[in-house]
Amino acid sequence: MKIKYHLEKKEKNTNARLGKIETNHGTFETPMFMPVGTQATVKTLSPEEVKDCSSGIILANTYHLWLRPGEDIVNKAGGLHKFMNYDGPILTDSGGFQVFSLAKPKDITEEGVHFKNQYNGDKLLLTPEKSIEIQNKLDSDIAMSFDECVGFPHTREYVEESVERTLRWAKRGKDVFNNENQSLFGIVQGAEFEDLRKHCCEELIKMDFDGYSIGGTAVGEPKDMQYKQVEYSCKYLPDDKVRYLMGVGDPIDIIENVIRGVDIFDCVSPTRLARHGHFYTMDGKMNVKNAKYKEDFTSLEKECDCYTCKHYTKAYIHHLIKCEETLGQRLLSIHNIRYLIRLTEELRKAIKNDNILEYRYNFIKRYYKKEIKDKK
Amino acid sequence: MKIKYHLEKKEKNTNARLGKIETNHGTFETPMFMPVGTQATVKTLSPEEVKDCSSGIILANTYHLWLRPGEDIVNKAGGLHKFMNYDGPILTDSGGFQVFSLAKPKDITEEGVHFKNQYNGDKLLLTPEKSIEIQNKLDSDIAMSFDECVGFPHTREYVEESVERTLRWAKRGKDVFNNENQSLFGIVQGAEFEDLRKHCCEELIKMDFDGYSIGGTAVGEPKDMQYKQVEYSCKYLPDDKVRYLMGVGDPIDIIENVIRGVDIFDCVSPTRLARHGHFYTMDGKMNVKNAKYKEDFTSLEKECDCYTCKHYTKAYIHHLIKCEETLGQRLLSIHNIRYLIRLTEELRKAIKNDNILEYRYNFIKRYYKKEIKDKK
Helix, strand or coil: CCCEEEEEEECCCCCCEEEEEEECCEEEEECEEECECCCCCCCCCCHHHHHHCCCCCEEECHHHHHHCCCHHHHHHCCCHHHHHCCCCCEEECCCHHHHHHCCCCEEECCCCEEEECCCCCCEEEECHHHHHHHHHHHCCCEEECCCCCCCCCCCHHHHHHHHHHHHHHHHHHHHHCCCCCCEEEEEECCCCCHHHHHHHHHHHHHHCCCEEEECCCCCCCCHHHHHHHHHHHHCCCCCCCEEEECCCCCHHHHHHHHHCCCCEEECCHHHHHHHCCEEEECCEEEECCCHHHCCCCCCCCCCCCCHHHHHCCHHHHHHHHHCCCHHHHHHHHHHHHHHHHHHHHHHHHHHHCCCHHHHHHHHHHHHCCCCCCCCC | CCCEEEEEEECCCCCCEEEEEEECCEEEEECEEECECCCCCCCCCCHHHHHHCCCCCEEECHHHHHHCCCHHHHHHCCCHHHHHCCCCCEEECCCHHHHHHCCCCEEECCCCEEEECCCCCCEEEECHHHHHHHHHHHCCCEEECCCCCCCCCCCHHHHHHHHHHHHHHHHHHHHHCCCCCCEEEEEECCCCCHHHHHHHHHHHHHHCCCEEEECCCCCCCCHHHHHHHHHHHHCCCCCCCEEEECCCCCHHHHHHHHHCCCCEEECCHHHHHHHCCEEEECCEEEECCCHHHCCCCCCCCCCCCCHHHHHCCHHHHHHHHHCCCHHHHHHHHHHHHHHHHHHHHHHHHHHHCCCHHHHHHHHHHHHCCCCCCCCC
């Protein structure tokens, strides 16, 4: 079965949407934040811990799993769900972002991207067909088309060329796609140029994908530009298909982009920040290594309902992180993932109540400790 | 309340004992293996995971907790149980072994041991009184007397001197001990000299400790010598008090020393080995990094009932350890701890059935894949 997106409600004052996605591995509500399990494990966490955060879906990286352990081993294990003991929905990316951000030197041709294996130096070629073949074998619930993720800054000329290539690659991937239990998303590129985003959306929609991703964000662009990119994409995407904004997970960015019509998000930040001692609170991002927490026998956040906040103090986590004990990273990862998912739960509530702008106003006031001009 | 040791049964053919220890944080059966939570955390595991291995009691290190976060912070948190969210029995060592093995340069005087803080170079002095004061504040269920752990090799002359010092230190510690909810153990030293072990036991028994530890083992001595040291200690210890063999956790050593009358054991090996990819099986110790496990979709050990063996394959754990994902270390730590505790469960059963020598015979045959001469 392909995934089904049900649009349940539109927020009165914005483009925010409340929805539900049915998959072969369960149904979840949107907006939703997706924890990242790069190498078939959400760093430091067990599948049960990920689920206890009320995660609806997780992401795994095609690029990493292609190189280690290899898609054939995952396939022989019975697919990604069985391999990693996770029976909830899983989305795989195309490998495109990683090839562009991690693998150097690279050479982009019409055929695909040539680059060196970061572990053994072997010459590799990732093509749209290969990306789909790998993902078909990984057997995730949702696969991504192979796209070119254009960095920032860039020229309009280059983006024009690149969008056309991304469209040709999307078509090539769709033509070889062969897994009836997997859904395939098209990826909208076009940087900050509305006409290019519009063109890309229109061409992808003609190919009739099961959902649409918004790419070219989280590459170093200013926030205002990111929000514009999302606006220029959502505006031209159909109501009845899910919209996934790739690589974005900053709390305020989740809020701003939900307001612009995004349904799902992913980002490594909650687990990466955890490894450096950072934790989110409604009053801003803190670092548990701060000396003031040495004798702070309260939880990370009073209103949080996560496992960590139920059972552990800042003093203990401060000690663990200082001593480089992995339980510390794990406790912070649980809290940070739960924080972002709790944020999406609150956004869902705000959409139901048609007060998402008020929610944003109050969030910013508290998170950044600053007044903002108005509630719009 | 002080701990209570109940001797339930002696095995017919050996000195092996079946017992039960009551503490303020629960009762557990002996023989028992104790996982080590050096820095107030059993490396990579949550308290729930430690308990799920059927652990009866865990150990925490006084030396490490003294240096980080400091006993006063643990005390302010409400003691070690609250600090680390572990409501089962906890034993603390005296810091003696760590001062001798980790802290260099050191200077042993009658007063105590002078050494440098490994983290900041500060000059420190650990005395029998200080060790007890720290442990009283940590508020573990069972505390250890501060002893001198003599290394291997050594001269009889030095061991003679050292045993007398250890006895004077035991007395000094007992005199300042001040925590009515904590029990205090004396430590038997004397290396491989039966008369010195006997003398040490007799003098400690006069001081009337709540239990007795056997020290001077796991310092590089040959196995035969270790077993002799244990024999020469257990022989002179009272039946109605618990016997704890410090730092020993090799499966065959657990079996041999249970046969000689030991009740509890601790060792960092199950978690340390896990971090390097090793796992125990009844057929010997294996390394999951071995290429043959790359496509092995079976559990670590068929007959194991641990969380890891219930849900994960060698192929997946191979992948995790190769990719340095901490979930891999965690899954192997769970298995290894459960393995050693399962071993003590089987030994308890063998004591009940009076067939521990047969158990040893079969264990050795399978674990080392070699025939042994006879069943005695």
